[in-house]
Structure formats: C-alpha cells, structure tokens
Amino acid sequence: MSVLDKIEPTLPSAWYYDADHFRRELEAIWYREWVCVGRLEQVTRPGDYFVAGIGTQRVIVTRDRDDRLRAFHNTCRHRGSTLCTEESGHFANGRIVCPYHTWTYSLDGELLATPFRVDSRGFAALDYPLYPVCATAWGGFIFVNLADEPAQTLAEFLGCEAEELAHWPLAELRSVQQERTRLACNWKLFWENYNECYHCPRIHPELCRVVPVYKEGIMSPKERPDWRASDAPEDDWARVGAGVETWTVDGRSDLPPLAGPDDADRAAGMRFSTFLPSLFVVGHPDYVRSVRVVPCGPESTDLVVDWYLPPDVAGEHADKIEHMLELGRIVVAQDGRVCELNQQGLRSRAHRQGVLVAQEYYLWDFHQWLRRRLCEPQTAEG
C-alpha cells in the first residue's frame, strides 16, 4: 500500500495511559515477541553479564564457559530474591551468587551450592536451576524471548526485514556512542511517530535538508497524488538529495565508506530494518544507528540510541564522531518532544479517538499489527 484511501480511526486514547491496558500489551506483545536487549560486545567473555528490563521483568544476559549466550530471569530459585543488583559486570569464578542466602549457580543456571542450608529430606539441587530465557543474536544484536516456547524462531521473526541491511557488516561494527533518554509517553507513540513523515516539514528542518522528499510530508515519491507506477525509479525509497553523501547535518561524510553497501544503497543514503516492538536499525553508507525501545510504564518509555562504526575506523577518526552524531541527536530530541506532546493531549476527556491521514499508512499497519496481537477486531481493511 502507498497511501490509505479511506478514513481510518486511531487507537482509543485510553490505550496510551491505562495501566490495565499496558499490562495487557506487556503480556500479549512484550513477553511473547523477540525483543532486542543489547549487543554481543556487552558480553565478550564467559561470565560477563548485563541486566535488561522489559516492562516489569528483568533478564540476566551472560555467556557460559563454552561461550554460549545464556539468559535467565533475574530471580533466585530459593525465595525469589533479585540476583544481580548491578546493571552489568562479571560473575567472578563463573558463579552467580544470590545476595540473600548465597545460593550459587553456574553460568548454565545450574544450582551448585546452598551454603548454610540445613539439609531436608528429598532436597535435590538439580530441581532448582535458574529460570531460563531464550536468547540468540543477529548481526551482533541480542534478542530474548520471555515466552516458554516462542511462537517463532528468531530467523522467522526477523524475516525479510533483516534483508534490508544484508549488505551492512552489522556484526563487525561496535557502538561508539550510546545515549539513553526517558520519554514521558507510551511506547506506541514512539512507533507511530516513526511510521510517518507527515510531521517532518515542521519538526525536522535539518533532516528535510538531507532528504528532500521529507519536505513534502511524505516518506516516498509513491505517496504523491500524481505518482504513476511508470515514474518509479528503480529504488523508490526516499533518497538523500543531490550532493548529499550521508545523514549528517551538512550531508557530508567525514568517514570512510563501510564495506558492503552497494551503489544503490549509497544512492539511497539509508536502509531501515524495523523489528517491532523493540528495535529499528538504519544503515548509512558510512555508519549505522540503532534505536531500542524499552517500555517502562504506561506513560514512560526509554529510548536507547547507538551509533556504530568498524573498530579501526572509530580509533582512527575519533575527531569525526561528533559530526556523525549530530543529526541523529537533533532528530531524536525533536521526535521525543512531539511524542510527549502527543501523550499529554491524549489525556483529554474529549479526545477518545483520532483519525489517520492518507500518508499514515504505515501507522495503520502498526495498529493492525497491534490489534492482531491483542486479539482485537481489525479495522475494515484488515
């Protein structure tokens, strides 16, 4: 679809602030889908770990002695204490030790020791391993799935979205900058705003200078009312403007081109891969950026933005990194501001539901995606 050709309503306003509805979305979406929680380089050695939050859940991600990625609920099998109190670190001697009564687990999650425990008949340590969580990686991004039996493999989940970035050497890149922002809005508002460029002319003047089609409030020439299939350039996606090399404030790249992207990728200036509900990755000719979405509450969402380069480039061009970061920072701040304004307005008792305009077709797709998972009726075209 290139535009919506009928009037479609938005989601009910209460879905953006009601605590019961938020819990419903956690159960139906966040605790069932593959969710990106970080990068492999956060756990390079056996015993390295970090703790990721998804809604009310906390997950320990680590590597076992055989270098396999492992994830566990951050909860002790004894009486349920939190295990890790730090956000990241290293398990000394390959042992995960509960801070309460010192039950001690291996990096595989096996219960190894229960110091000071007076023995009781029938107690078998084997019966109390840590609660495992499915974890695997793609392109260096670690995904976990909190379902006991995920409905899809990670490969099935990634599907053809991952192919958008097939030319980019994602696994070899390293984050050179990470910025975390807490937004006072529901997580869905981030994705709604991401899914349209209707707001671009007013909100993103800097980005519109780099991608001229955005000045028209559309994401692709296909959205123009007079567009004909015969007009379609080979690569229809919004392109950077003439003389623009990459997404920076002045459209210049100070960095060497990444190995992988071809002429069409460079002409486009970017490729996006979107993995609802938690991640999008955008590849540019010279760098990659990712944004992770973390739902913290009905009206609270963390964004974790990372910029990536090959490790040698990061070392040799440290003075060019600020230039690479600037446009993304500006755009993230601009989007965050309108997401928060949107959240505040949705609290109005008068506004029960809004309406989508023609170029908000991806936003409609997002709503259908959400409704399917909530087992809610689809709107007419669904």
Ligand code: FES
């Ligand atoms: S709750 Fe962990 S050892 Fe008691």
Ligand SMILES: [Fe+2]
């Ligand atoms: Fe935006």
